[in-house]
Amino acid sequence: MSNHYIEVKNLKKYxxxxxxxxxxxxxxxxxxxxxxxxxxxxxxxxxxxTTGRLMTMLLEPTEGEIFFDGKDITKLTPKEMxxxxxxxxxxxxxxxxxxxxxxxxxxxxxxxxxxxKVYATKAEKENRVYELMELVGLSDRFVNSYPHExxxxxxxRIGIARALALSPEFIVCDEPVSALDxxxxxxxxxxxxxxxxxxxxxxxxxxxxLSVVKHFSEEIMVMYLGQMVEKAPVKELFANPRHPYxxxxxxxxxxxxxxxxxxxxxxxxxxxxxxxxxQECRFAARCSFATEQCRxxxxxxxxxxxxxxxxxxxxxxx
Amino acid sequence: xxxxxxxxxxxxxxxHTDDGVVEAVNKVSLTVHEGETLGIVGETGAGKTTxxxxxxxxxxxxxxxxxxxxxxxxxxxILQLDEDEFRKLRGKEISMIFQDPMTALNPVFTVVxxxxxxxxxxxxxxxxxxxxxxxxxxxxxxxxAERAYEYxxxxxxxxxxxxxxxxxxxxNPRLLIADEPTxxxxxxxxxxVLELMKDLKTRSKTSxxxxxxxxxxxxxxxxxxxxxxxxxxxxxGSLEDIFENPLHPYTNGLFGSxxxxxxxxxxxxxxxxxxxxxxDLPKGCKFHPRCKYAQHLCSVEEPVFQEYSPGHYAKCFVYxxxxxxxxxxxxx
Amino acid sequence: xxxxxxxxxxxGKKKSKKRSLWADAWLRLRKNKSxxxxxxxxxxILIVIYSSPLYLDYDNxxxxxxxxxxxxxxAKGKLLGTDELGRDVLARILWGGRISIGIGVLAMxxxxxxxxxxxxxxxxxxxxxxxxxxxxxxxxxxxPSLLLxxxxxxxMKPTITNLIxxxxxxxxxxxxxxxxxxxxxxxxxxxxxxxxxxxxxxFRIIVMHILPNAISPLISQFVMEIAGLILAISGLSFIxxxxxPPDPEWGAMLSSGREHIRDVWHVTxxxxxxxxxxxxxLTLVGDGLRDALDPRMKR
Numbered sequence: 001m002s003n004h005y006i007e008v009k010n011l012k013k014y015x016x017x018x019x020x021x022x023x024x025x026x027x028x029x030x031x032x033x034x035x036x037x038x039x040x041x042x043x044x045x046x047x048x049x050t051t052g053r054l055m056t057m058l059l060e061p062t063e064g065e066i067f068f069d070g071k072d073i074t075k076l077t078p079k080e081m082x083x084x085x086x087x088x089x090x091x092x093x094x095x096x097x098x099x100x101x102x103x104x105x106x107x108x109x110x111x112x113x114x115x116x117k118v119y120a121t122k123a124e125k126e127n128r129v130y131e132l133m134e135l136v137g138l139s140d141r142f143v144n145s146y147p148h149e150x151x152x153x154x155x156x157r158i159g160i161a162r163a164l165a166l167s168p169e170f171i172v173c174d175e176p177v178s179a180l181d182x183x184x185x186x187x188x189x190x191x192x193x194x195x196x197x198x199x200x201x202x203x204x205x206x207x208x209x210l211s212v213v214k215h216f217s218e219e220i221m222v223m224y225l226g227q228m229v230e231k232a233p234v235k236e237l238f239a240n241p242r243h244p245y246x247x248x249x250x251x252x253x254x255x256x257x258x259x260x261x262x263x264x265x266x267x268x269x270x271x272x273x274x275x276x277x278x279q280e281c282r283f284a285a286r287c288s289f290a291t292e293q294c295r296x297x298x299x300x301x302x303x304x305x306x307x308x309x310x311x312x313x314x315x316x317x318x
Numbered sequence: 319x320x321x322x323x324x325x326x327x328x329x330x331x332x333x334h335t336d337d338g339v340v341e342a343v344n345k346v347s348l349t350v351h352e353g354e355t356l357g358i359v360g361e362t363g364a365g366k367t368t369x370x371x372x373x374x375x376x377x378x379x380x381x382x383x384x385x386x387x388x389x390x391x392x393x394x395x396i397l398q399l400d401e402d403e404f405r406k407l408r409g410k411e412i413s414m415i416f417q418d419p420m421t422a423l424n425p426v427f428t429v430v431x432x433x434x435x436x437x438x439x440x441x442x443x444x445x446x447x448x449x450x451x452x453x454x455x456x457x458x459x460x461x462x463a464e465r466a467y468e469y470x471x472x473x474x475x476x477x478x479x480x481x482x483x484x485x486x487x488x489x490n491p492r493l494l495i496a497d498e499p500t501x502x503x504x505x506x507x508x509x510x511v512l513e514l515m516k517d518l519k520t521r522s523k524t525s526x527x528x529x530x531x532x533x534x535x536x537x538x539x540x541x542x543x544x545x546x547x548x549x550x551x552x553x554x555g556s557l558e559d560i561f562e563n564p565l566h567p568y569t570n571g572l573f574g575s576x577x578x579x580x581x582x583x584x585x586x587x588x589x590x591x592x593x594x595x596x597x598d599l600p601k602g603c604k605f606h607p608r609c610k611y612a613q614h615l616c617s618v619e620e621p622v623f624q625e626y627s628p629g630h631y632a633k634c635f636v637y638x639x640x641x642x643x644x645x646x647x648x649x650x
Numbered sequence: 651x652x653x654x655x656x657x658x659x660x661x662g663k664k665k666s667k668k669r670s671l672w673a674d675a676w677l678r679l680r681k682n683k684s685x686x687x688x689x690x691x692x693x694x695i696l697i698v699i700y701s702s703p704l705y706l707d708y709d710n711x712x713x714x715x716x717x718x719x720x721x722x723x724x725a726k727g728k729l730l731g732t733d734e735l736g737r738d739v740l741a742r743i744l745w746g747g748r749i750s751i752g753i754g755v756l757a758m759x760x761x762x763x764x765x766x767x768x769x770x771x772x773x774x775x776x777x778x779x780x781x782x783x784x785x786x787x788x789x790x791x792x793x794p795s796l797l798l799x800x801x802x803x804x805x806m807k808p809t810i811t812n813l814i815x816x817x818x819x820x821x822x823x824x825x826x827x828x829x830x831x832x833x834x835x836x837x838x839x840x841x842x843x844x845x846x847x848x849x850x851x852x853f854r855i856i857v858m859h860i861l862p863n864a865i866s867p868l869i870s871q872f873v874m875e876i877a878g879l880i881l882a883i884s885g886l887s888f889i890x891x892x893x894x895p896p897d898p899e900w901g902a903m904l905s906s907g908r909e910h911i912r913d914v915w916h917v918t919x920x921x922x923x924x925x926x927x928x929x930x931x932l933t934l935v936g937d938g939l940r941d942a943l944d945p946r947m948k949r
Contacts, residue, residue, distance in 0.1 A: 043504035056847050085849030098840035102862050112848040151592055152362070162844070181361040182531055186575035186588030193585060208505060211577045215586065252509035254534030256576055258561045266513055267506045270474045 004031035004067075005202060006055075006170065011064035013050050020276040024050040026226035027064075032170075032219075037196070037203040039213030039234070041249070042223035045271055048206045049093075051223070052172045055204060056090045057081060068170070086116060089163040093175035095155035099147040105158055106143045109133065112165040132161040136191060153184035160191065170202045177212065189216065211253060214238065219307065222246050225274050225282040228301070232308035242310045244287050244318065281313060289318055320351040322390075323525050324373070324493055329387035331365075331372050334380065338597040342368040344549040345387070347623075350493065350542075355519060355526040357540035357557075359533060359572070361593050365549040366529045370495045373527075374414050375404040391493075410440045413486040417498040419479035423470040429481050430456065430466035433488050440489045455484040459514060476507035480514065487518065497529045512538050533572060537561060545569050548594055548604035551623065555630035565632040567609045567646050603635070611636055611643045678942040685938020691931035699747035711741045713896040721914045731916040733907060739917060743924050746898035751928065753810065754880040757817035762872055765822050766865065769829025770856050774837060784830070787823040795820040796882060803891045813892060817879050828871060832864035870940030877929040877936075884925060900925045 013025040025047040032038045040048045053059040055066060057073060065072050073084055092098035099108055109129045112118075119125040130140055136157040147155055156176060163171055173192065177185040193216065196203060205216050213220055214234060221231040222245065230243040241247045248265040267286045281299050284290040291314065299313040312318070331343040343365040350356050358366045371377045373389055375396070388395045396407065416422050424432060433452035437443060443451065453463050459480040470478055479499060486494055499515070500508040516539050519526060528540060536543055537557065544554040545568065553566040564570050571589035591608035594600055600607050606616035616635055623633040635641045679685050706712060716736035724731040730739040772783040790798060802816035836842065837860065845859055884901025886892035893899035895906075900921045907917030 043506060053843075058843055058847055082849045085847065088847075090844070090847045092840045092844060094840055098844050100841045100845070100859055100863070102866075103859075111845060111850070115848050115850045115854065153592060159844070162848070166848070181593060182533075182572060183361060183575045183589040184592070186577075186586040187590070189577070190585050190588060215577050215583065248506055252505045254508075254512065254532065254538050255580075256533035256537050256561065256573065257578075257580075258537055258558065264509060264513070266509060270476055270507060271504075 005034040005069060006032040007065075007067040008055075009065045009067070011051070011054060011066065012062045013047075013054055013059060014062045017275060022275050023226045023277055024274065025054065025061075026277075028221075028223070028226075028228055030219075030221055030228070030231065032202055032204065034169075034202055035196070035200045036219070037205055037217040039217035039220040040204060040206045040223060041208065041210055041213060041220055043208055043249075043271065045225070045274060046223040047226040047274075048208075048223050049174055052090065052174045052204065052206050055170075056088050056172050057084070058090070082116075086166040087169045088172070089166070089168040089170070090172040090174060091156075091159050091163050091176045094179050095152050095159055096147075096179070098159050099155060101147055104144050104146055105133075105138070105150075108147070108158055109161045109165060112162060116166060118166070128165070132165055135164065135195070136161045137187075151184075152180050153187060156180060156184075156188055157191070160188075160195075164195070167199075168201070170204070172204045172206065174206045175208070178207065178209065185212075192216075209253075210238075210250060222249065225271065225277065227282060228309075228311060229283065230308075230310045233306070236306060236308050240308075242304065242308070242315060242318070243283075243312050244289050245283050281311075289314055320353060322349055323352045323354075323392070324348070324350040325388075325390040326369075326373070327388045327390070329369065329372055329389065330385045331368050331377055331382060332385050333382045335597070340596045341549050341599060342382070342596060343372065346546075346549075346551055348544060348551070348554075350525050350527060352492075352525055353523045354542060355528060355540045356542045356544065357528045357530060357536040358544050358546055359530060359536055360546035361531055363548075363593055363596055364546040365596075366546055367497055369546075370414065370497055370527065370529055373493075373495060374408060374412060375399070375401075376414075406440075409436055409491065410489045411491055412493045412495065413489070413491040415479075415482050415486045415494065415496040415499050418502050419475055419482050420502070422482050423478060425470055428467050428469055429461075429473070433481070433485050436485050436488045452484075452488070455488050456481070458487070458518070459484045474507075476503055476510060479503060479511055483511075483514070483518075487522070487524070490522070491524060493525045493527065495527045495529070498531070499528070500535060501530070501532070508535075515539055533561075533576065545572070548599055549596060550604060550633070551631075552605065552634070553632045555627075559627070559630040563630075564648065565626060565630070565637060565646060566605075566634050567611055567636070568605050570646055570648060571608075603633075611641060611646065613641050615640055675939075675942040679938050682938045682941060684934050685942070688931050688934025688938060691927065692935055695747070695928055695931060696751070699744055699751065702741075702744040702748065706741050706745060708745070711738060712745045712898060713737065721910060721917065723914065724916055730920045731914070733903070733917050734910055739903075739920050742898035742903060743900070743921055746893075746900050746903060746921070747924060747928070749810070749893055749897065750880050750883055750900045750925075751876075753814055753817065753883050754876045757814045757879050758821070758872060758876045760814060760818035761821040761825050761875075764818065765825025766829050766861060768822070769826040770833050770861055770864070772826065773830040773833030774852070774856055774860065780830075783826070787826055790819070791823045791827075795824075796885060799882060799886060800889070800891060803886060808886075808891050808894055810893070813883065813886070817882055820882070821875060821879065825872070825875070828868050829864055832868060833860055836860050836863045866943045867940070869943060870936040870938075873936035873939060874933055877932040880925065880928060880932075 008028060008030050011025055011028045015022040015024055028051060030038060040051060042048045050059065054061050061074055066074050068084065068088070076084060106129055109132055110125055113125050113128060119128065133140055133143065138154060138157045138161065142150065142154065176192065177188050180188060189212065195201060205213055207213050217234055219231065220234050220237045222229050222243065224245050230237065230241065230246045237246065241250055248267045251263065251265045269286050272282065272285050279298055280296060281290070281294040284294040287294065294313055299311050301309050301311045302315050303309045326346060326348040329343055329346045333340040333342055346369055348356065358369065360366050368377065372384060377384060384397060389397050391411065396404070399407065430449060430452045433455050434448040437448040437451050453466050456466050457463060461477060461480055473481065500511050503511060512535065519539065528536070530536060540557055543557055543560040544551050545560070545566065547568050553560065553564065553569050560569065564573060574587040575589060577586060589608050594604065602618050603616045603621055606612040609616065621633050621635045621638060623631055625631050626637055636643050636646055714737065719732050719736035720734055722728055722732040728738050730743070733739055733742070768783050772780045799816045799820040802819060803812060806812040806816065842855060842859060845855055883892050883899065884904065887899045887901030888905040893902050895902065903921040904918050911918050
């Protein structure tokens with residue numbers, strides 16, 4: 001048995017659509033060590049959110065295994081599942097739709113405590129809710145407010161408090177700041193970081209924004225059309241991106257700095273369809289390095305050592 | 319010196335709602351020169367979009383009302399125009415691109431028809447000629463002519479946004495207002511659209527107002543920048559002024575909040591507190607509750623929007639010499 | 651004091667008081683003039699009608715024929731005149747309203763209980779469950795609901811209980827469809843996923859989170875559906891399958907007055923007006939509720 005805290009092996013999720021199988025996640029492997037953060041980066045439709053849903057058992061994988069502390073959580077009975085739900089939590093992207101509009105802040109945060117009947121008395125439960133609110137920096141005067149009365153940043157704090165209520169070990173953060181204003185984003189990122197240092201949470205941080213995960217994770221996995229294209233420790237990835245897609249993604253970020261204007265790699269075209277993908281490199285259609293061979297076979301993953309691996313046929317030429 | 323195209327003076331727009339009066343835009347003054355791109359930067363509720371709608375004459379009334387100020391296009395105050403004259407202006411002289419390309423197109427018409435319609439509305443052209451022109455516009459935004467007769471749902475997000483840009487540019491407007499044109503797009507698609515807009519900017523002499531919350535996007539295509547906070551402009555100047563020498567604490571805070579891809583830091587330095595509720599704005603300087611430099615003075619008196627170096631304006635007591643702090647620390 | 655208040659309170663400085671969305675909805679409802687008019691009308695109708703046993707005697711005032719006084723025009727003492735058996739039209743309208751409205755409300759309650767259950771299960775689980783439930787309801791939908799009710803009542807005998815059941819069955823398909831559509835929409839929202847991620851059971855998710863959100867936009871439609879059901883009862887009574895004589899009911903009164911409509915208008919006109927007023931009141935209230943329960947209508 002491996003000694004990684006979380007180990008994902010050949011994870012696949014296909015959705016049935018009228019046009020055929022949609023390969024949302026197609027054979028993803030990664031590991032996360034306890035107390036660390038992995039960043040999953042990619043554009044819309046790359047399967048990053050689906051991966052997050054699979055990790056939190058909100059979706060059932062088509063194939064593959066997810067080992068959590070040595071136990072394969074894809075094979076749990078519904079009863080065992082309830083226990084694991086406490087340990088694995090998720091923070092959602094949209095603080096508007098991720099809260100029940102008819103529940104007060106108190107009820108939203110207390111909900112998980114009630115589901116699992118954590119506290120016997122009402123007073124204990126109330127204490128815990130106030131404690132959680134303080135933890136995420138929500139003033140207790142909002143305890144009886146409704147979500148629609150609060151701004152995005154505060155709502156996202158409620159979402160975080162709710163995820164923390166059951167003292168989880170592993171938290172999937174699905175674009176937790178992309179719906180927020182710039183100045184609020186930084187507050188929420190700092191909060192998540194602080195909580196990790198305080199409680200030793202393990203994070204999976206899903207985002208489309210490479211600059212956001214840079215400060216957050218030890219390792220980054222870049223996804224494209226359901227597959228991993230590159231995975232590396234964060235410094236290595238930024239210093240030495242090897243896959244043409246990662247390079248383009250890095251260069252596409254508009255940097256608010258006049259002196260460091262980079263040469264931009266513009267990608268041709270747009271993302272291709274994830275329905276019944278052909279046997280080829282999925283990035284080939286947009287890649288400026290693509291050759292005949294790239295359009296004929298699915299590239300394997302090349303391990304470059306030091307935890308850096310890339311899925312590209314021409315890795316040694318580019 | 320280029321010619322002034324648009325000059326806004328003390329524009330004030332208020333919304334009268336059940337919950338009170340919302341001061342969405344408060345004494346905003348802006349100038350756009352010919353061929354120039356002005357970036358308006360700010361967070362949700364800063365009044366960026368309302369300002370743009372004010373220029374377009376599209377503020378919902380009621381509850382909204384333009385309560386003061388002038389919007390001069392050349393030498394005409396367009397606020398004095400009646401609805402009919404305004405309609406002629408829209409699309410022809412000023413046009414606007416909205417944030418969400420998914421809903422901006424009519425799903426039951428082909429792409430080329432939607433562009434041709436705008437052209438036919440404003441120019442005396444026959445059906446065939448308008449269509450011909452529409453296809454030219456599509457090629458200008460790099461959409462191949464053979465896709466012109468497709469419907470919007472057959473296009474991806476980035477292509478739809480290009481169609482929207484083509485519609486906006488169809489009548490060679492003199493001023494293009496783009497409201498967060500790339501926010502709904504993926505990073506690599508955003509890069510494509512930005513590149514296109516840069517290219518169009520150099521080729522045609524259209525002036526542009528770009529509304530965004532993303533300072534990165536601003537640095538790509540703007541010449542002038544105005545920073546808005548709570549319905550006011552707190553700082554404005556050339557791109558270099560704002561990026562190399564930001565004066566206002568809010569501008570500095572914004573730069574500090576952005577995770578910099580080229581730097582290593584454990585924690586970011588955010589602006590504390592929240593964007594104020596526009597129906598209940600703080601007295602004095604609107605930014606004082608979140609400002610590190612704020613003193614009592616800031617909560618009672620309003621600073622003056624002043625010029626500190628040629629073309630570089632800011633609204634802060636630090637620069638009036640009325641606070642202990644003599645300058646705002648740069649974000650680094 | 652040279653101290654600056656650093657706490658920014660965009661949503662009010664006081665600790666927010668406990669209050670419900672319903673209280674907010676009530677505030678909004680009170681601002682809506684036509685809804686208030688509807689509520690006043692409805693309240694008046696209900697109070698007058700349901701207090702009728704206090705001032706009317708069933709045997710003497712409502713069903714006792716007085717053949718000396720048949721088809722009298724409105725006059726002092728008999729404000730709305732008398733019918734073909736000499737009974738006071740006003741008394742029968744008041745007494746009959748209890749039956750009309752009572753059956754309408756009870757039938758709607760029954761059909762919304764069944765409809766919500768079916769709609770929620772169907773929308774939440776989807777797939778085969780959804781297919782089976784919805785296809786079976788389609789069979790009912792295919793038959794015009796009045797025709798369905800007529801068939802059911804004629805099979806079951808026209809007692810009041812059977813009437814309620816028949817009316818409820820007739821309106822279940824449309825109620826289920828409305829609920830299902832709402833559930834489908836709400837199921838797709840992230841907060842439902844969030845609650846699932848907490849480990850909540852399906853029952854808890856449906857009952858505590860989905861249904862409250864699904865039903866509130868439908869309440870107004872339910873209220874208007876009551877109006878439809880009252881009309882249906884009247885329709886059934888009109889053709890003799892509803893409330894049986896000598897009990898008064900608005901539709902039945904219309905039906906029996908029909909023969910004399912050329913000579914005396916009041917026997918049919920007044921029950922008709924009562925029916926129209928009730929339906930209008932219900933519709934106004936329903937419209938108002940729809941707006942009041944929509945949080946976007948705040949401004």
